[in-house]
Amino acid sequence: MTDYGSAGVDLAGAERHVEAIRSLVTSTWGSNIVGGFGGFAAGIELPAGMRRPVLMMSTDGVGTKLEIARQLRKWDGVGYDLVAMCVDDLTAVGARPIGFVDYMAVGRLDPDRDTSVVASIASACAEVGAALVGGETAEHPGVMDRDAIDLAGAALGVVEAGEEIVGEAVDVGDLVIGLASRNLRSNGFSLVRRLLAGSDWAIRFDGSTIGETVLEPSVLYSADVLASMATGGVTGAAHITGGGLPGNLGRPLPEGLSARVDTSAWSRPPIFDHLQKIGDIDDGAMFEAFNMGIGFCLIVRPERVSDVASHVSGHDPVVIGEIVEGPEAVVIT
Amino acid sequence: MTDYGSAGVDLAGAERHVEAIRSLVTSTWGSNIVGGFGGFAAGIELPAGMRRPVLMMSTDGVGTKLEIARQLRKWDGVGYDLVAMCVDDLTAVGARPIGFVDYMAVGRLDPDRDTSVVASIASACAEVGAALVGGETAEHPGVMDRDAIDLAGAALGVVEAGEEIVGEAVDVGDLVIGLASRNLRSNGFSLVRRLLAGSDWAIRFDGSTIGETVLEPSVLYSADVLASMATGGVTGAAHITGGGLPGNLGRPLPEGLSARVDTSAWSRPPIFDHLQKIGDIDDGAMFEAFNMGIGFCLIVRPERVSDVASHVSGHDPVVIGEIVEGPEAVVIT
Numbered sequence: 001m002t003d004y005g006s007a008g009v010d011l012a013g014a015e016r017h018v019e020a021i022r023s024l025v026t027s028t029w030g031s032n033i034v035g036g037f038g039g040f041a042a043g044i045e046l047p048a049g050m051r052r053p054v055l056m057m058s059t060d061g062v063g064t065k066l067e068i069a070r071q072l073r074k075w076d077g078v079g080y081d082l083v084a085m086c087v088d089d090l091t092a093v094g095a096r097p098i099g100f101v102d103y104m105a106v107g108r109l110d111p112d113r114d115t116s117v118v119a120s121i122a123s124a125c126a127e128v129g130a131a132l133v134g135g136e137t138a139e140h141p142g143v144m145d146r147d148a149i150d151l152a153g154a155a156l157g158v159v160e161a162g163e164e165i166v167g168e169a170v171d172v173g174d175l176v177i178g179l180a181s182r183n184l185r186s187n188g189f190s191l192v193r194r195l196l197a198g199s200d201w202a203i204r205f206d207g208s209t210i211g212e213t214v215l216e217p218s219v220l221y222s223a224d225v226l227a228s229m230a231t232g233g234v235t236g237a238a239h240i241t242g243g244g245l246p247g248n249l250g251r252p253l254p255e256g257l258s259a260r261v262d263t264s265a266w267s268r269p270p271i272f273d274h275l276q277k278i279g280d281i282d283d284g285a286m287f288e289a290f291n292m293g294i295g296f297c298l299i300v301r302p303e304r305v306s307d308v309a310s311h312v313s314g315h316d317p318v319v320i321g322e323i324v325e326g327p328e329a330v331v332i333t
Numbered sequence: 334m335t336d337y338g339s340a341g342v343d344l345a346g347a348e349r350h351v352e353a354i355r356s357l358v359t360s361t362w363g364s365n366i367v368g369g370f371g372g373f374a375a376g377i378e379l380p381a382g383m384r385r386p387v388l389m390m391s392t393d394g395v396g397t398k399l400e401i402a403r404q405l406r407k408w409d410g411v412g413y414d415l416v417a418m419c420v421d422d423l424t425a426v427g428a429r430p431i432g433f434v435d436y437m438a439v440g441r442l443d444p445d446r447d448t449s450v451v452a453s454i455a456s457a458c459a460e461v462g463a464a465l466v467g468g469e470t471a472e473h474p475g476v477m478d479r480d481a482i483d484l485a486g487a488a489l490g491v492v493e494a495g496e497e498i499v500g501e502a503v504d505v506g507d508l509v510i511g512l513a514s515r516n517l518r519s520n521g522f523s524l525v526r527r528l529l530a531g532s533d534w535a536i537r538f539d540g541s542t543i544g545e546t547v548l549e550p551s552v553l554y555s556a557d558v559l560a561s562m563a564t565g566g567v568t569g570a571a572h573i574t575g576g577g578l579p580g581n582l583g584r585p586l587p588e589g590l591s592a593r594v595d596t597s598a599w600s601r602p603p604i605f606d607h608l609q610k611i612g613d614i615d616d617g618a619m620f621e622a623f624n625m626g627i628g629f630c631l632i633v634r635p636e637r638v639s640d641v642a643s644h645v646s647g648h649d650p651v652v653i654g655e656i657v658e659g660p661e662a663v664v665i666t
Binding site for chain 2: 006007008009011014034035038039040041042043044045046052053054055056057058059060061063064066067089090092093095098099100101102103105133134135136138139140141142143148150152153154156157159161164166190191193194237238239242243251252288
């Protein structure tokens with residue numbers, strides 16, 4: 001006789017997982033959440049006082065950075081990577097995160113790992129003010145290796161109509177403020193894994209180990225950047241993810257404008273030089289694969305730079321470029 | 334010298350993929366969508382005239398049904414499965430879908446497959462009225478097999494405050510209307526794959542082939558069910574997914590009430606009997622693994638049954654049970 005358990009799906013384990021994460025999930029719920037845990041969906045009431053709310057959704061995954069987390073058995077940062085990848089795309093258009101859902105696919109359930117992952121997601125959600133209102137943990141026996149895991153998510157944000165930051169107002173002479181990322185965030189990991197294949201993750205590097213350094217969790221820019229946008233001085237913004245500065249800084253720019261970035265304006269964290277040296281990678285390819293130390297950019301009227309920067313001082317803001325006329329969206333010099 | 338391509342990530346292919354899906358994605362956008370394709374996020378304006386909108390999010394994946402799609406190289410239905418799994422959880426609380434995002438993880442890009450998958454998602458989104466406002470296609474070289482694929486999504490819905498269907502009003506004597514699922518929807522596939530391991534998918538079955546039968550896409554209940562809920566006669570609802578009727582029909586019930594289901598009230602599609610026979614599976618395990626021909630349930634005041642049913646006539650509505658007092662949430666007889 002066959003039952004679902006013999007097909008590799010652990011229904012009782014799934015129920016235990018749901019019970020284990022219940023308080024983690026509901027700890028992210030504010031007074032604007034309606035309905036309970038365990039229903040088909042919980043509801044989110046909009047922030048009070050919005051006249052014409054525009055909703056924004058964003059989805060992303062942690063990618064193969066998870067493979068390094070698996071090797072190091074260290075899961076407490078991956079939720080920050082997941083939430084950062086999704087929420088800071090919303091931040092780039094000026095939307096405030098209010099909700100989040102996560103999707104975890106696994107070969108089989110692993111209670112310690114799975115609870116740690118959800119705890120990390122819940123902690124990151126709480127930090128940005130998004131309620132974790134749903135999630136799915138799917139067992140894929142026979143399709144995924146027993147200890148394999150993939151992690152994706154989706155964020156919901158809201159912005160007042162007319163206050164979206166879409167770059168229409170970006171003009172020649174605006175300056176580009178770069179916000180520091182002291183680590184890789186969650187991009188370029190297929191290349192990282194190739195470059196560091198067979199490495200001993202315990203080797204000392206930059207005051208820590210190489211494993212801890214590459215696995216360091218992403219910074220969440222949302223709260224500080226939204227405060228800087230509230231000054232009215234920000235004309236455009238870019239979250240620096242896959243494709244790096246060349247692939248992302250041009251996205252908010254109107255046709256015919258170009259962001260000229262001076263790479264001598266900031267110091268790269270040591271991990272980038274280390275990876276570049278190991279792989280003998282040219283600068284162009286490095287900037288396309290990695291954030292190179294700049295995880296988020298604000299495009300700002302020159303006279304508003306100090307006001308805007310004062311709200312993001314925790315992210316070492318530095319002017320890294322300016323907007324000029326030109327055919328190429330981004331020029332890295 | 335190393336570049337990102339040599340790590341197995343195809344940046345140019347990713348750009349081609351984005352261009353290939355542009356018109357598929359934007360075809361789902363109504364006049365309530367603000368912002369363009371290719372920005373960090375597109376915005377959704379709420380339906381006009383809502384007084385106090387409550388937002389609902391839901392996430393799910395297609396699961397290992399994808400493995401059968403891969404073997405049959407048939408991708409045009411998987412988007413219906415994905416959208417059904419996410420959106421019909423929102424339907425169960427009375428929320429109208431307005432937005433959707435998809436997440437696709439692959440070993441490597443496959444332009445024909447990837448475009449077919451997004452076309453299927455877009456088509457299903459259009460059918461339920463949800464705008465496909467974002468997506469992520471992530472290459473996981475070295476972690477996933479080259480032709481492996483996983484697919485998840487998240488839906489956004491909205492409901493007027495106070496009009497959520499949360500089951501509070503369910504009472505003794507209410508009847509349970511079952512809506513037909515002529516196929517497996519997207520649940521129980523780890524068991525299906527085990528039972529049919531090594532099968533020739535081309536074997537004739539039920540007027541088609543066994544492969545086509547198990548891969549038949551999920552029905553989307555959203556539009557008809559929301560119309561039936563607008564009558565005011567629906568007190569509770571349940572989307573029958575993982576865990577089947579026993580695992581889902583109890584979710585909307587207040588403490589102390591029980592749904593007594595009479596399985597002789599409807600005819601099971603032949604695929605369920607076929608799977609049960611192959612695996613020598615008892616009825617209890619069958620009902621926990623599969624929908625057994627009922628994909629959605631409405632709990633309805635007895636005097637409102639014909640009115641409610643008239644809006645879901647395309648789904649062969651049939652009274653399959655009633656609400657009684659009792660300690661067990663669901664009793665299958």
